[in-house]
Amino acid sequence: MASSTHTSPNSYYLPAPSHWPVVGSVAVFLLMLSLVMWMNDVNGGFLVMAAGFAVLLYFLFGWFGTVIRESESGLYNKQVDVSYRWAMSWFIFSEVMFFAAFFGALFYMRALSVPDLATGDNAELLWQGFSGRWPASGPGIEETFTPMGAWGIPAINTLILLTSGATVTWAHWGLKKNNRGQLTLGLFLTIALGILFLSLQIYEYVHAYHDLNLTLGAGAYGATFFMLTGFHGFHVTLGTIMLIVIFFRALKGHFTAERHFAFEAVSWYWHFVDVVWLMLFVLVYWL
Amino acid sequence: MEAVHGHAHEHGHDHHGPTGIMRYLTTTNHKDIGSMYLWFSFAMFLLGGAMAMVIRAELFQPGLQVVNPEVFNAMTTYHGLIMVFGAIMPAFVGFANWLIPMQIGAPDMAFPRMNNWSFWLLPPAALLLILAQFVPGGGAGVGWTMYPPLTIQQGMSMDLTIFAVHILGMSSIMGSINIITTVLNMRAPGMTLMKMPLFCWTWLITAYLLIAVMPVLAGAVTMLLTDRHFDTHFFNPAGGGDPVLFQHIFWFFGHPEVYIIAIPAFGVISQIIPAFARKPLFGYSSMVYATASIAILSFLVWAHHMYTVGMPVQAQLYFMFATMLIAVPTGVKVFNWVATMWKGSMTFETPMLFALGFLFLFTLGGFTGLVLAITPVDVQLHDTYYVVAHFHYVMVAGALFSAFGGIYFWLPKWTGKMYDETLGKWHFWLSFIFFNLAFFVQHFLGLAGMPRRIPDYSLQFADFNAVSTIGAFGFGLSQLLFLYIILKALRSGEKAPQKPWEGADSIEWTMLPTPAPYHSFEKPPVIR
Numbered sequence: 001m002a003s004s005t006h007t008s009p010n011s012y013y014l015p016a017p018s019h020w021p022v023v024g025s026v027a028v029f030l031l032m033l034s035l036v037m038w039m040n041d042v043n044g045g046f047l048v049m050a051a052g053f054a055v056l057l058y059f060l061f062g063w064f065g066t067v068i069r070e071s072e073s074g075l076y077n078k079q080v081d082v083s084y085r086w087a088m089s090w091f092i093f094s095e096v097m098f099f100a101a102f103f104g105a106l107f108y109m110r111a112l113s114v115p116d117l118a119t120g121d122n123a124e125l126l127w128q129g130f131s132g133r134w135p136a137s138g139p140g141i142e143e144t145f146t147p148m149g150a151w152g153i154p155a156i157n158t159l160i161l162l163t164s165g166a167t168v169t170w171a172h173w174g175l176k177k178n179n180r181g182q183l184t185l186g187l188f189l190t191i192a193l194g195i196l197f198l199s200l201q202i203y204e205y206v207h208a209y210h211d212l213n214l215t216l217g218a219g220a221y222g223a224t225f226f227m228l229t230g231f232h233g234f235h236v237t238l239g240t241i242m243l244i245v246i247f248f249r250a251l252k253g254h255f256t257a258e259r260h261f262a263f264e265a266v267s268w269y270w271h272f273v274d275v276v277w278l279m280l281f282v283l284v285y286w287l
Numbered sequence: 288m289e290a291v292h293g294h295a296h297e298h299g300h301d302h303h304g305p306t307g308i309m310r311y312l313t314t315t316n317h318k319d320i321g322s323m324y325l326w327f328s329f330a331m332f333l334l335g336g337a338m339a340m341v342i343r344a345e346l347f348q349p350g351l352q353v354v355n356p357e358v359f360n361a362m363t364t365y366h367g368l369i370m371v372f373g374a375i376m377p378a379f380v381g382f383a384n385w386l387i388p389m390q391i392g393a394p395d396m397a398f399p400r401m402n403n404w405s406f407w408l409l410p411p412a413a414l415l416l417i418l419a420q421f422v423p424g425g426g427a428g429v430g431w432t433m434y435p436p437l438t439i440q441q442g443m444s445m446d447l448t449i450f451a452v453h454i455l456g457m458s459s460i461m462g463s464i465n466i467i468t469t470v471l472n473m474r475a476p477g478m479t480l481m482k483m484p485l486f487c488w489t490w491l492i493t494a495y496l497l498i499a500v501m502p503v504l505a506g507a508v509t510m511l512l513t514d515r516h517f518d519t520h521f522f523n524p525a526g527g528g529d530p531v532l533f534q535h536i537f538w539f540f541g542h543p544e545v546y547i548i549a550i551p552a553f554g555v556i557s558q559i560i561p562a563f564a565r566k567p568l569f570g571y572s573s574m575v576y577a578t579a580s581i582a583i584l585s586f587l588v589w590a591h592h593m594y595t596v597g598m599p600v601q602a603q604l605y606f607m608f609a610t611m612l613i614a615v616p617t618g619v620k621v622f623n624w625v626a627t628m629w630k631g632s633m634t635f636e637t638p639m640l641f642a643l644g645f646l647f648l649f650t651l652g653g654f655t656g657l658v659l660a661i662t663p664v665d666v667q668l669h670d671t672y673y674v675v676a677h678f679h680y681v682m683v684a685g686a687l688f689s690a691f692g693g694i695y696f697w698l699p700k701w702t703g704k705m706y707d708e709t710l711g712k713w714h715f716w717l718s719f720i721f722f723n724l725a726f727f728v729q730h731f732l733g734l735a736g737m738p739r740r741i742p743d744y745s746l747q748f749a750d751f752n753a754v755s756t757i758g759a760f761g762f763g764l765s766q767l768l769f770l771y772i773i774l775k776a777l778r779s780g781e782k783a784p785q786k787p788w789e790g791a792d793s794i795e796w797t798m799l800p801t802p803a804p805y806h807s808f809e810k811p812p813v814i815r
Binding site: 011012013014015016017018019020021022024025026028029032033035036039040042063075079082083086087090091093094095097098099100101102104105108109112113114116117136137138139140141215216217219220221222223226227 | 290291292304305309310312313314315393394395397398399400401403404407408410411414415442443446447450451453454457460463464465467468471472473498499500501502503505506507509510512513515516517518519520521523524525526527528529531532535536539806
């Protein structure tokens with residue numbers, strides 16, 4: 001980094017002017033625009049999307065690369081570390097609220113709107129014969145579906161994610177004892193379990209569409225099932241990518257027993273997706 | 288804690304980074320970013336204001352004269368979205384950027400690069416909203432609340448709008464994480480939480496609200512998107528869904544959003560009134576607790592926007608009483624502002640005029656809010672111009688007047704230049720008179736039953752509508768005077784002293800030179 005950066009434990013690091021934020025905005029704009037084009041059958045949507053992803057990758061490598069270099073050259077003191085901890089905590093809180101919107105939709109449909117369509121005037125005048133029992137697709141949908149059982153793949157997936165939470169913690173213990181072998185092995189196992197989880201989720205989705213006739217269009221159940229598990233799966237994917245980055249950084253010798261907030265942030269995130277999964281398992285699959 | 292800069296220049300120098308446009312594209316400085324927020328906000332204010340002029344021009348007379356109903360509907364939609372997300376919210380984020388580091392004794396925000404990203408996400412979002420006007424089918428005519436099933440039936444413009452809301456949400460969440468972290472972790476030694484200027488407290492609480500509810504809005508519009516394109520039935524009863532579900536999720540975001548806009552305005556007013564009353568703020572700690580109470584209560588009252596959707600009576604009663612409860616902490620605040628002025632040695636420069644205008648008109652808007660909180664009354668007034676009058680008293684005479692007051696108050700500290708006091712007073716009085724001309728009469732229109740968001744109306748509403756339109760155009764033109772005052776101050780304003788306001792006592796006045804240095808506090812000040 002630059003020459004004037006004498007660092008002492010008393011100095012808060014203020015970064016130099018950086019073009020990465022604007023690059024990120026260009027990427028976000030292109031991606032959002034391409035999604036609109038794709039959804040509305042406008043020609044060229046995929047070209048814009050490809051460009052958007054290219055810029056996004058450049059942006060992610062550039063910005064995270066810069067932060068990692070700054071961190072490794074010791075520019076971040078204790079106070080900067082505390083800033084990162086606050087920020088990651090609040091970011092995870094925002095993610096919790098995002099899932100809360102979809103859980104709220106699930107509770108509302110299950111407890112209010114679906115039973116309501118089977119009572120009173122709705123039952124007598126509009127939707128005769130609709131039982132209103134969960135799992136339901138809705139009174140206006142003719143096709144039937146089979147709901148996803150809890151005690152097959154979902155139960156195995158629960159075990160897989162809980163185990164991965166343990167392995168990432170085991171890796172953290174290794175890092176704190178300065179046992180690099182335990183660190184990398186723990187991370188490797190966590191990543192493998194994450195990929196295994198995602199593979200089983202993909203298998204489950206194929207099974208749902210082909211064998212159970214359970215689709216996004218399957219009314220209240222289908223919409224909440226796929227949106228909740230889908231956004232969770234997306235977050236597991238992000239978490240796995242983050243773990244892979246941390247794994248390669250660990251192989252390169254990054255992190256010390258005392259200073260390794262990047263590792264901790266990713267493990268916090270991993271535990272967060274774990275907790276969301278437990279909620280999903282109980283409220284979407286089981287009950 | 289001393290600041291260390293990641294670029295190759297010696298300490299104590301002024302700005303050495305890129306110049307021209309690149310300076311602003313790449314900046315990591317809270318003052319540059321704050322200025323960009325404020326200028327962006329003003330540009331959006333003019334754009335959203337132009338849309339309001341289209342609406343008022345159409346409503347000048349009964350019948351259809353100026354635009355067709357589709358365009359009228361699009362104007363109401365984007366006027367609301369642009370004013371809420373493009374003008375008012377970024378204005379107060381601009382204040383937060385400028386002021387929080389200066390008021391807590393920090394060199395900059397906690398995450399300067401992310402700070403810049405928060406800002407630079409706004410122009411793409413604005414671009415999508417503008418683009419939405421020109422795609423086949425025109426702008427979405429759904430209102431800023433985006434209720435289904437109407438939203439499901441719109442064209443491409445709706446998708447552009449949904450993604451714009453997503454980007455605005457990302458920006459707000461990142462900005463809020465930055466602000467919370469700065470307030471919690473960057474305070475100078477000795478600057479305890481309960482010694483912070485009240486503006487910092489209001490932003491701490493606002494940032495918490497934003498992080499809690501912007502993701503909920505993102506979830507709501509995502510469900511709209513999948514209902515539109517991916518065959519889900521969240522808001523379609525045929526699939527077990529319910530359009531009212533959207534309203535619940537939206538207003539779970541939307542009611543705290545009202546306070547996201549109002550609470551930083553409270554913060555600005557709480558800085559201005561003590562300065563011109565030359566007395567410390569009355570009841571500082573009760574102000575903090577009142578603000579926090581408002582924030583907590585704001586999560587528990589959302590369905591008072593939905594009294595006419597067919598909720599059970601018990602739910603209506605609950606939401607009515609919970610809503611009225613908010614009047615208690617708000618009353619504490621108004622009482623404290625008035626008590627601050629009690630026996631003060633007052634002067635009435637432009638910032639104080641705007642603060643007093645805020646106090647009168649915001650309180651009036653609060654009272655009409657209480658009227659609307661009463662379920663049986665609201666059933667009559669729902670979706671009438673009474674509601675429009677109510678929230679413009681809170682948003683324009685509340686948030687916007689507070690922002691104007693804040694600009695006049697801190698402009699000398701920020702730029703080192705004084706504005707023209709005579710013209711400032713003109714700006715206030717023109718705004719105050721024309722605002723009331725535009726919106727006070729809308730109470731009568733609403734009480735008489737004129738529905739909102741309709742381009743035509745019965746003949747008996749004609750006179751008040753003509754008055755309202757004259758007021759609106761007068762108000763709009765008065766804002767060009769504001770632009771002139773600011774540009775004049777920047778070009779040829781008198782040099783400002785370190786502390787132009789005798790009674791101002793927070794540390795940006797007492798410890799920093801005028802204009803404030805590029806990096807506010809390189810070394811942390813000693814706070815006693």
